[in-house]
């Protein structure tokens with residue numbers, strides 16, 4: 001039994017589905033909050049519920065007693081902790097939700113994992129922990145003590161908290177620094193979704209740093225491959241980058257979307273936003289050693305997203 005938090009979320013849904021498809025039993029936890037349209041989360045859950053081996057608990061991870069009950073009933077051997085308040089920009093608007101879900105919620109999960117003596121605790125960190133670092137590509141061995149947003153700071157706190165629990169209580173912990181994940185069922189607050197929606201509605205879209213952003217866009221199926229590899233490889237304490245081979249300029253990414261939609265984007269060119277990082281590039285040699293091999297490039301991945309979007313939203 002694997003406990004997946006954030007199972008109604010973008011990555012959690014894909015991870016839970018992949019685990020079910022390879023024959024595992026999964027208990028999902030999610031508060032199904034309204035940070036973005038809960039209908040999208042409910043639609044993902046409907047797909048997971050097609051599997052008899054899927055059980056779901058609508059629960060806030062800040063509810064320690066609720067979590068302890070789920071651990072007691074389900075007795076998971078492994079935990080994949082993906083629930084969090086995501087998004088860099090929103091952490092400037094509502095810092096307290098990050099403090100609660102990402103710090104308090106994280107500690108609740110670790111405490112439950114410790115008492116349940118799980119064989120592996122895998123959790124989501126982020127490429128944002130590289131913050132003000134300028135040395136590229138970002139390597140796990142680089143220092144990460146210059147976060148540029150509260151979101152990044154909470155994820156860095158998760159990494160060091162997990163280290164303490166690994167040392168103190170022997171909880172095997174692995175943290176995953178995801179690099180800009182995209183694909184079908186993606187998040188409405190992220191660039192691919194925002195651009196696709198705006199182009200289809202004929203509306204202009206804000207482009208920050210005058211488009212001079214570079215991102216290591218990573219297709220969600222590749223992320224899932226990495227997550228499953230790490231879940232299958234318990235270690236006392238590790239941090240892994242999970243990214244792609246290639247970093248792509250934001251405007252090239254937009255061109256791919258335009259190409260798939262056969263339409264042009266109207267762009268409002270704007271300066272850099274506070275909290276943002278201009279470029280990310282992943283050194284993925286460490287996770288490659290586990291067998292990770294990202295297989296989807298941006299043109300194929302964007303097409304998969306656009307096809308899903310048009311079908312899901314009937315447009």
Ligand SMILES: NC(=O)c1ccc[n+]([C@@H]2O[C@H](COP(=O)([O-])OP(=O)(O)OC[C@H]3O[C@@H](n4cnc5c(N)ncnc54)[C@H](O)[C@@H]3O)[C@@H](O)[C@H]2O)c1
Pocket residue numbers: 005006007008009010011012029030031032033041059060061062081082083084085086087100101105124125126127177178179180181182187
């Ligand atoms: N998508 C990316 O590009 C990306 C990049 C780096 C890191 N991450 C991290 O990966 C994880 C998954 O991200 P995602 O893109 O799937 O985001 P998401 O917002 O789609 O999924 C997160 C899920 O967690 C749930 N959740 C939030 N707070 C909760 C709480 N207090 N209790 C219970 N459930 C709660 C939400 O309802 C949501 O369904 C997050 O930890 C995120 O920070 C994502």
